Amino acid sequence: MRIKWIYISIGIVLILGGFYWFQLRPVEMKKECHKDTVEFLKKQHSVTKRSYDEIYELCLNSKGF
Numbered sequence: 001m002r003i004k005w006i007y008i009s010i011g012i013v014l015i016l017g018g019f020y021w022f023q024l025r026p027v028e029m030k031k032e033c034h035k036d037t038v039e040f041l042k043k044q045h046s047v048t049k050r051s052y053d054e055i056y057e058l059c060l061n062s063k064g065f
Helices: 002-044 049-062
Strands: none
Touching (some): 002 049
């Protein structure tokens, strides 16, 4: 009976860890990249769709996307 609870506990931890790693973590990274890109472009005073896309893509690539 005790082994059953250990397996259930390990399963729950793995499911929650997978949810964080594949769902929550990427969303947080994308939010951070958006914020960093907007701040950078405000400092440069050159906000264009192309420059935003390039810098945002560089940020995502640096984080492994």
